[in-house]
Amino acid sequence: MRGPVDYAPLLAELGLTAADASHVLAAAAGSHARLAELRRALVGAVPPGCAAFALGSLGRHESSALSDLDLAVVYRRGAIAPVDADGAREALAAALRARGLDVPDKTFHSAVVLDDLLGDIGGRDDSNDHLTYRALLLTEGAWLANAGDAAAIVEQVFGAYTAGAITRGRYLTSLSNDLHRYYRTICVDYRFKVENAGKHWAIRYFKLRHSRKLWHLANLAVFCRAALLPDEARDGWLAEQLPRPPLLRIADALRPLDGLPLCAGLVTAYDAFLAALAEPDTRRALDLLAYDVRDASPVYRRLRAGAERFDEAATAVVGHLWQRSPDHLVRYGLL
Amino acid sequence: MRMFIRACAFGHLLAARRATVPADGPGLVDLRPASGSLDVNVLKPDPFLTMSEPTSSSALPLVAFDLIGVLAEPSWRELDGAPDRDRWHRLRVGAIDEDDFWDPATAAAYRACLRLRTDRLALVSRLRARGHRIALATNFARAWLPLVRDQIGDSGLVDHWLCSGELGVAKPDPRFWAHLRGLASDVVVIDDQRGNIDAARAAGLIGVWALPGADLEARLDAALLTAGASGPQP
Numbered sequence: 001m002r003g004p005v006d007y008a009p010l011l012a013e014l015g016l017t018a019a020d021a022s023h024v025l026a027a028a029a030g031s032h033a034r035l036a037e038l039r040r041a042l043v044g045a046v047p048p049g050c051a052a053f054a055l056g057s058l059g060r061h062e063s064s065a066l067s068d069l070d071l072a073v074v075y076r077r078g079a080i081a082p083v084d085a086d087g088a089r090e091a092l093a094a095a096l097r098a099r100g101l102d103v104p105d106k107t108f109h110s111a112v113v114l115d116d117l118l119g120d121i122g123g124r125d126d127s128n129d130h131l132t133y134r135a136l137l138l139t140e141g142a143w144l145a146n147a148g149d150a151a152a153i154v155e156q157v158f159g160a161y162t163a164g165a166i167t168r169g170r171y172l173t174s175l176s177n178d179l180h181r182y183y184r185t186i187c188v189d190y191r192f193k194v195e196n197a198g199k200h201w202a203i204r205y206f207k208l209r210h211s212r213k214l215w216h217l218a219n220l221a222v223f224c225r226a227a228l229l230p231d232e233a234r235d236g237w238l239a240e241q242l243p244r245p246p247l248l249r250i251a252d253a254l255r256p257l258d259g260l261p262l263c264a265g266l267v268t269a270y271d272a273f274l275a276a277l278a279e280p281d282t283r284r285a286l287d288l289l290a291y292d293v294r295d296a297s298p299v300y301r302r303l304r305a306g307a308e309r310f311d312e313a314a315t316a317v318v319g320h321l322w323q324r325s326p327d328h329l330v331r332y333g334l335l
Numbered sequence: 336m337r338m339f340i341r342a343c344a345f346g347h348l349l350a351a352r353r354a355t356v357p358a359d360g361p362g363l364v365d366l367r368p369a370s371g372s373l374d375v376n377v378l379k380p381d382p383f384l385t386m387s388e389p390t391s392s393s394a395l396p397l398v399a400f401d402l403i404g405v406l407a408e409p410s411w412r413e414l415d416g417a418p419d420r421d422r423w424h425r426l427r428v429g430a431i432d433e434d435d436f437w438d439p440a441t442a443a444a445y446r447a448c449l450r451l452r453t454d455r456l457a458l459v460s461r462l463r464a465r466g467h468r469i470a471l472a473t474n475f476a477r478a479w480l481p482l483v484r485d486q487i488g489d490s491g492l493v494d495h496w497l498c499s500g501e502l503g504v505a506k507p508d509p510r511f512w513a514h515l516r517g518l519a520s521d522v523v524v525i526d527d528q529r530g531n532i533d534a535a536r537a538a539g540l541i542g543v544w545a546l547p548g549a550d551l552e553a554r555l556d557a558a559l560l561t562a563g564a565s566g567p568q569p
Contacts (some may be wrong), residue, residue: 003412003420031417040414040444048450147409148452155547162549235544 001142001243005061010251014264021267023274024062024247031061035142038096042145045095046088049079051143051150055108059140061245062211064278068102072133072141074153084180085111092145097132097229107132110282114153118160121178128185134160135182138175138242139215147269154243162235170231173332176223180333181217190259200298202286203277210273211246214266217314218246220333221253224321227328228257259320272306342357363409394468396562397519398495398555400459402473402483404527405545407451409474411437414445426476429500433478446482458552459492467559471494472524474505507534515540519563525555 005028011021013023018025035054046052057063073089080088088113093103106170107129116312117133120126137157143150161168161175169176188206193199222241226234247270251263274280276299285299321329369485403410412418415437425431433442459469471493477500487493497514499505506512507530515522515538523534525543532542543558545551 002410003415003418035415036416039409040441043444043447143409143413146415146450147448148407148450151404151408151547152452152454158547159550234546235549239547239549265527 001032001061001245005245005248007247010248010263011267013251013255013260014267016264016267021271023271023278024267026125026278027057027062027274028066028245029206030065031058031063034058035144038099038144039147041099042092042095045092045147046073046145047080047084048087048146049149050075050085050111050146051147051153052092053137053141053150054144055136057211059071059142060137060211060215061142062274064274065101066278066280066283068104069096070108070136071096071103071144072137074114074117074133074137075111077113077115078155082111082113086328100334114156118157121160121174121295125259128189131178131182131185135179139179139219141243158239158242171223171227171328173223175206175238176219176332179219180216182268183212183219186191186212200287201291202294205285206273206276206286206307210270210310213314214246214270214311215252217266217317218253219316220248220329223332224325224328225253225257227332228325254317254320257324259317259324262313262316262320265316266310269306269310269313273303273310274307276303310324376488395465396523397468397470397495397515397524398459398462398494398557398559399470399472399515399524399540400455401524401526401528401531401545402471402475405451405525406455406459406471407483409448411445414441414448423503427474427499427505428503429477433476436476437483448478449479449482451483451487455551456487456492458555461552462555463492468519470515470518470522471495472497472506472511472526474499476500506531508568509534509538512538523555523558523562525551 007021007025007028009020011018016037024080035058038054042052051074053059053072054069055072057067058069071089071093073085073092075085093105096103112129112133117130120130121134134157137154141150141154158175161172161178164174184200187208190201190204193204219242226238226241230235241252244252247263247267250266251260254260254262282299282303285297286303289297291299318329321333344487362456400406406495411423422431422436426433426436435545437548454512463469469492475483475498477498480496480498480500484496499511502514504510504514506526506528512524515524521541523541524532525545526532526535526546527545529544532544535542541558541562543551543554
């Protein structure tokens with residue numbers, strides 16, 4: 001996305017007003033403004049051959065002022081020494097923290113070599129971290145420093161799938177399978193983090209039921225739609241769609257399938273979720289919420305009811321895809 | 336004569352592949368002054384660029400590259416927190432000056448960010464070595480062009496510079512394509528905007544969409560074959 005995400009045409013098509021999606025709109029405008037400000041501030045922050053990305057909600061243009069920033073630094077082997085790439089990542093994280101941003105050192109704690117992300121897809125050394133980088137660079141990677149390197153890196157990630165002469169699949173299922181795999185991985189990762197690593201459960205739970213599910217639904221919808229395109233048009237359409245925010249991806253997939261009105265429920269349910277995550281009190285309440293007493297929490301009950309509305313809307317979309325692109329949904333989405 | 340041109344082009348193609356393909360894949364050329372520690376090696380005159388010039392032939396299709404999204408990054412919109420497209424539409428055809436477009440700090444940041452992609456410059460070099468003339472056909476502010484022109488202009492890599500800010504007309508306006516049509520009978524346009532590709536085709540040019548992730552060189556080679564006057568294929 002070059003400029004701010006423009007949801008206005010979609011809202012008009014759906015018969016929704018700006019008030020119906022005020023938090024979606026605020027997140028889009030705020031995310032773009034944050035990205036632009038950071039890009040201006042980070043000029044020259046990483047050396048040539050290296051690129052910095054914001055992944056997560058900022059990369060999806062769905063962030064609020066409370067969102068953390070998943071900072072990823074990727075470089076090409078030989079372009080820069082690993083120690084220098086790690087140093088650049090550390091300096092960048094420090095600069096972002098100095099600006100008041102929460103930059104976790106989790107999956108993206110050190111710089112990664114692009115060749116490692118692409119050299120063993122599906123192999124023994126293809127770690128969850130590598131899968132995470134590939135999936136997120138393709139679907140929610142917004143550059144922060146070195147735009148040209150960033151573009152070349154994302155193109156190479158996409159190209160790693162399209163170039164698989166034997167395994168790519170007519171519908172580029174080598175990629176859709178990897179995106180499915182990532183979604184299932186984060187669902188299971190929730191179990192580990194909460195049960196074994198002692199992490200808070202509530203925000204993760206509601207992210208799984210909203211933003212993660214929307215991301216997965218968007219991939220399903222896009223690939224179901226792409227399967228109906230002429231072979232020669234498919235890769236280009238996918239490459240164009242995958243970096244777009246999930247709501248727009250779903251709309252673009254459903255529009256030619258006469259299913260666009262089904263997006264209205266998704267937009268309003270998702271708007272309520274973004275509204276909740278933008279409230280400091282709600283986040284605090286979720287951070288403190290013990291699992292055993294969750295039903296006594298008004299915040300939990302409100303978000304759970306929202307998640308159920310979101311599920312209804314998502315189920316309706318899947319039902320439509322079942323009608324309009326059944327072959328792809330069944331053969332590649334389920335089986 | 337045609338055989339001779341092809342033979343020369345093939346020799347230069349091989350030389351180009353040896354000389355210019357980065358061993359480590361795509362990269363960037365920094366457009367900032369070379370006073371710092373930035374890598375500007377690709378921009379320095381080198382034997383390959385000198386060698387490639389004499390092979391340029393008007394018998395082969397002219398290849399016209401878009402700038403932002405194809406040869407360079409980023410777009411101005413990615414640094415402007417609240418981009419104003421109406422002002423951009425005036426800036427890009429030279430109707431307003433950059434001072435009226437955005438503040439000096441953002442202007443300076445954009446200049447510092449703007450970089451050419453070495454993977455794409457290597458492609459341009461290979462085309463030059465095969466004898467194709469190269470045009471840069473861009474919707475771009477006049478004020479930003481010297482930054483690019485100073486760097487790749489001196490290398491002889493680009494034969495024709497078509498910048499909307501200088502021409503006073505922008506893609507996809509048919510008048511922009513008319514400028515290209517005036518340069519060669521066969522023109523292949525490479526652009527990342529599908530609307531521009533459609534417009535170029537409507538104007539009688541051959542369009543190649545630089546979609547992300549696709550092998551641009553393979554698509555370009557196929558288009559050059561369509562044009563019917565390509566040099567030897569890799």
